[in-house]
Amino acid sequence: MLTESYFVSVTGQPLANNTAVAKDVGIYEHTLHPSHSTTNTFKKSSASRNGLAVSDTHIFAAQEEKATVHVYSRAKGNQEASITFPERIQSVVLQDDVLFLGSQEGRLIIWEICTGRQVTTPACHVQAVTCIAATPYHLLTGSDDSNVHVWSIPRLLELDSTIEHEPLETLSNHRAAITSLVVGQSVNLDTNICVSGSKDKSCIVWNYQLGIPLRTLLFPSFPLCLALDPCARAIYASSEDGSLYAIDLFAEKALLGPQSAEESSTAVQVSSAFGATPRDAGPASCMALNYDGTVLISGHPQGQVLRWDLSSRADSTELTSLNASVTNIAFVSPLPTPRPTKPVAVVRPFLGSRTYNFTSQLDSDLVEETRFDKTLKSRGVPNDVLEQAILAFQAPAQDDQGLSSKEVExxxxxxxxxxxxxxxxxxxYIEAKTGGA
Structure with missing residues (x-):
């Protein structure tokens, strides 16, 4: 069975004098499967909402109302560094070995954690960047100014310092602050969608590469946070009144695609909630789905972490209570993508165009896998060996190993x-032996 883990961050003072919960712990690592347990804790952190990012080796936590990001080593279980930036950090997201930070002044700060290179964009948002979502090729930033910007990651990472950093698209259909932003991981131009939630009590599904709104969803109260199914089949939303909604995008009455019976400009009223959070917990301030989209985890202002089984749509079960306001939940994939390098220690960011070194640990062999290695690791005879053998039998025989007649002579x-x-x-030899006899 796969071991599935998730991280939870809390902020603020303890809600009660509970001696069973350590007062200085700010980040918890939990195991969801096969049984729920707390496997690690990280101290001295007060991460803001949308301010937690987790990699295979490190944890990055933007401190609430501060210009500081705490960096923790997962292997050692301690704080590795405390990084200070010129502006207060409101949101963070990690894509490969690059940490993207949204500032209070509406800027985007890019930090390459293996080189220390730092890039800062102009204040393209006129208010704070409240949420960020990323794919391998695009970055999306949502702001209190009600706009969502779409950025090209390769362009943001250009080494040419004279390039002007501007968004590719601006998604501006909302009329109030953006509260949450999620994006699918598809690379197809037609199926690449993102979903933005706003205080105008709506969510909009976008084809963000083309800047086209695909569907507008209206809620009784504004959505606080969103979660997107791993295959982008459904959207899960938590609203201010404590309700939880599940919107199936490709149900019998599809909202997207060629099977949709309505025009994309038609707004859909979402009124039927699949669940409601307990009153003593408060509305979910953060949510996350596990790797196969069957379990939803929600975090609440009163410290509860609840589990929702989406297959049965049963009532929630409490996993743990952390005695402080929960601000972030982040799952770690049980099936990580293999990578050739692994950053053992982060490099502190620096401004300027000076030369820099790439510091990381090689996580694979420098040489390519040999034929013997492939044969040794395979079950039975490898396919390529069989193909070569079959081709050898089918090839015409060559006399004298293909030598010319002159060479044979x-x-x-x-x-x-x-x-x-x-x-x-x-x-x-025989004559000599006979004469000697």
Whole structure:
């Protein structure tokens, strides 16, 4: 069975004098499957909402109302560094070995954690960047100014310092602050969607590469946070009144795609909630789905972490209570993508165009896998060996190993000379032996 883990961050003072919960712990690592347990804790952190990012080796936590990001080593279980930036950090997201930070002043700060290179964009948002979502190729930033910007990650990472950093698209259909932003991981131009939630009590599904709104969803109260199914089949939303909604995008009455019966400009009223959070917990301030989209985890202002089984749509079960306001939940994939390098220690960011070094640990062999290695690791005879053998049987036979007639004659001359020399040597040996007798 796969071991599935998730991280939870809390902020603020303890809600009660609970001696069972450590007062200085700010980040918890939990195991969801096969049984729920707390596997690790990280101290001295007060991460803001949308301010937690987790990699295979590190945890990055933007401190609430501060210009500081705490960096923790997962292997050592301690704080590795405390990084200070020129502006207060409101949101963070990690894509590969690059940490993207949204500032209070509406800027985007890019930090390459293996080189220390730092890039800062102009204040393209006129208010704080409240949420960020990323794919391998695009970055999306949502702001209190009600706009969502779409950025090209390769362009943001250009080494040419003279390039002006501007968004590719601006999604501006909302009329109030953006509260949450989620994006699918598809690379297809037609199926790449993102979903933005706003205080105008709506969510909009976008084809963000083209800047086209695909569907507008209206809620009774504004959505606080969103979660997107791993295959982008459904949207899960938590609203201010404590309700939880599940919107199936490709149900019998599809909202997207060619099977949709309505025009994309038609707004859909979402009124039927699949669940409601307990009153003593408060509305979910953060949510996350596990790797196969069957379990939803929600965090609440009163410290509760609840589990919702989406297959049965049963009532929630409490996993743990952390005695402080929960601000972030982040799952770690049980099936991580293999990568050639692994950052053991982060490099502190620096401004300027000076030269820099890439500091990381090689996580694979420098040489390519040999034929013997492939044969050794495979079950039975490898397919490529079988294919070569079949081709060898089908190929026409070549006489004399493909040598020309002239080369064959020369070889026979050499062989005959050797045979003649061998006979003469043997004859002399016999004569010498006979005469001696």
């Amino acid at each position: 020369e070889l026979w001359e050499v062989i005959n000379e050797q045979r003649t020399l061998q006979r003469k040597t043997l004859q002399r």
